[in-house]
Amino acid sequence: MTSAIHLRYEILRTLRNPLFSGLTLGLPLVLFYSIASAQRHKTFDGTSFPLYFMTAMAAYGAMWATVAPGGRIARDVATGWLRQMRITPLRTRTEFTAKVIGAYLLALPTLILLFLAGASLGVRLGATQWLEMAGLFLVGLAPFIVIGFILGYLLPSDAAAAALAGVVILFALLGGVFGFQLATSGPMFDVIKGLPSYWLVQAGKTALGGGGWPAEAWIVVAVWTAVLIPVAALAYRRLASTA
Amino acid sequence: MTSAPEAGGGIVLSGLAKSYGAVRAVRDVDLVIAPGETVALLGPNGAGKTTTIDMILGLIKPDKGTVSVFGAPPSVAVRSGWVGGMLQTGSPLDHLRVREIVTLMASYYPQPLPVDEVLQTTGAAEFARQWTTKLSGGQAQRVRFAAALVGNPDLLLLDEPTAALDVEGRRAFWQAMRGATAQGKTVVFATHYLEEADAYADRIVLLAHGQIVADGPATEIKARVGSRTIRATLPDVTVTALSALPGVRGAERHGDAVVLTCTDTDVALAAMLQKFPGAKDIEVTGGTLEEAFIELTAIDDSTDDPGAREAAK
Numbered sequence A: 001m002t003s004a005i006h007l008r009y010e011i012l013r014t015l016r017n018p019l020f021s022g023l024t025l026g027l028p029l030v031l032f033y034s035i036a037s038a039q040r041h042k043t044f045d046g047t048s049f050p051l052y053f054m055t056a057m058a059a060y061g062a063m064w065a066t067v068a069p070g071g072r073i074a075r076d077v078a079t080g081w082l083r084q085m086r087i088t089p090l091r092t093r094t095e096f097t098a099k100v101i102g103a104y105l106l107a108l109p110t111l112i113l114l115f116l117a118g119a120s121l122g123v124r125l126g127a128t129q130w131l132e133m134a135g136l137f138l139v140g141l142a143p144f145i146v147i148g149f150i151l152g153y154l155l156p157s158d159a160a161a162a163a164l165a166g167v168v169i170l171f172a173l174l175g176g177v178f179g180f181q182l183a184t185s186g187p188m189f190d191v192i193k194g195l196p197s198y199w200l201v202q203a204g205k206t207a208l209g210g211g212g213w214p215a216e217a218w219i220v221v222a223v224w225t226a227v228l229i230p231v232a233a234l235a236y237r238r239l240a241s242t243a
Numbered sequence B: 001m002t003s004a005p006e007a008g009g010g011i012v013l014s015g016l017a018k019s020y021g022a023v024r025a026v027r028d029v030d031l032v033i034a035p036g037e038t039v040a041l042l043g044p045n046g047a048g049k050t051t052t053i054d055m056i057l058g059l060i061k062p063d064k065g066t067v068s069v070f071g072a073p074p075s076v077a078v079r080s081g082w083v084g085g086m087l088q089t090g091s092p093l094d095h096l097r098v099r100e101i102v103t104l105m106a107s108y109y110p111q112p113l114p115v116d117e118v119l120q121t122t123g124a125a126e127f128a129r130q131w132t133t134k135l136s137g138g139q140a141q142r143v144r145f146a147a148a149l150v151g152n153p154d155l156l157l158l159d160e161p162t163a164a165l166d167v168e169g170r171r172a173f174w175q176a177m178r179g180a181t182a183q184g185k186t187v188v189f190a191t192h193y194l195e196e197a198d199a200y201a202d203r204i205v206l207l208a209h210g211q212i213v214a215d216g217p218a219t220e221i222k223a224r225v226g227s228r229t230i231r232a233t234l235p236d237v238t239v240t241a242l243s244a245l246p247g248v249r250g251a252e253r254h255g256d257a258v259v260l261t262c263t264d265t266d267v268a269l270a271a272m273l274q275k276f277p278g279a280k281d282i283e284v285t286g287g288t289l290e291e292a293f294i295e296l297t298a299i300d301d302s303t304d305d306p307g308a309r310e311a312a313k
């Protein structure tokens, strides 16, 4: 009961923010059509450009969606709402779970919309491939949820919003989200392959091949998540002791 | 879920202390509040009201001493839904309507009151569909009160609940408050206003510089705080003789100086000058609450560190 209503308002608050739908739905969709339409018959990075770019834009919108809870945390600290919640029976665990589930649910419309947009430009994937891609997104987005939490706990509201935007854009750029890759070999490429955003963009291609991610991808995402979670816990504790 | 804490015990603060660097925000506060009591924490800015309330809520950890809420530590009381609070700081939640925020708060508690009923009693029903960021000061205060009340807690802690309100708003707030808490809730509220404490509390706890300087029924405190003081240099007159003057409630001697606590300074001054024309360096102080606090704490301060005194100003 508690968590259902909490989750509901958690999502409602985000959806009512026009900036949110702009960044998670509008922007990726506009970018997708304006760039992929002209190149719908080209190949890129060993696959068709629309498939590549569809996955890339889905990753972009989903990254914005998954860092959004962090922005809400920072605002709730600033407005004193977090303190207000701390004097109710709401458990930190419930609140935390609602934010994680909320982040994924908020990323879902982006995926669906971009998959439809992709299909409209001739991307053909089987049902299992769509599902596999969605599943890989679920895993690959985890580090971004945690990054959102960390920045939300540590930074004041305005700074958190700016930092989250910076993180999303930087990871997107390096991960090849904008339709070009900064490197395809050499040490720079090794760095890029160490980013979860790179593997999100690759999710489409690997789904098409039917093989899923290589082991390297799982390790990258697991390491990022494993390293960031304790940082988030520390950041939370710091906040709880001062707020 | 455990409901009304029958174990009793009320609120017990013992040896409570909290410092911020050199500022001793709360020092050695001992206080017992019985279940069902309405207590006003009265004090000027920086007296330690918010710090005390935040420690009862478990938002701040005391440096020393303990807090017990119905026999349990604050964290347990909060988690069990026994406590509802209106914090001094905080603005409304963005992108939610009044009704939604009260519904959300209700969902956190094991035995909440019906949302509509609470909106009615707090007078928030008229603007229930309004966005919480678009409320007047008085409306926002009602929403915050509704949010604190809807969980049906046994203890309500209200930190300056009427701070943003005009006289009429204040009256309306307390009327709603009375109706809402008729069923034996324990209420602790912080205020700067003696009249407010007098009108709505069974008991007033007077705080200054982090210490309790007076604690008792409203009438008693009012007499004490409401009184004014005459200081004069007047050797060779007994305290007893001074106490007997009309308009004087009590007298103290500090070396050559005497301090008269008066119920009526005009009468007392006239009588003193008539009877003891040798009185010099006469000073009449008091009148405002602020000055009364300074009076009440002047004695304690002489034996204490000046840091807290400076910071409290």
Ligand SMILES: Nc1ncnc2c1ncn2[C@@H]1O[C@H](COP(=O)(O)OP(=O)(O)OP(=O)(O)O)[C@@H](O)[C@H]1O
Residues within 6 Å of the ligand: B020, B023, B024, B025, B026, B043, B044, B045, B046, B047, B048, B049, B050, B051, B052, B088, B192, B311, B312
């Ligand atoms: N977070 C803090 N950091 C440093 N000093 C603090 C902090 N909070 C309170 N203080 C200091 O502790 C003292 C008591 O503050 P407190 O907020 O409890 O007073 P108050 O009685 O609630 O005052 P007001 O009527 O202004 O709300 C003040 O001197 C204040 O400056």
Ligand SMILES: [Mg+2]
Residues within 6 Å of the ligand: B049, B050, B051, B088, B159, B190
């Ligand atoms: Mg205060």
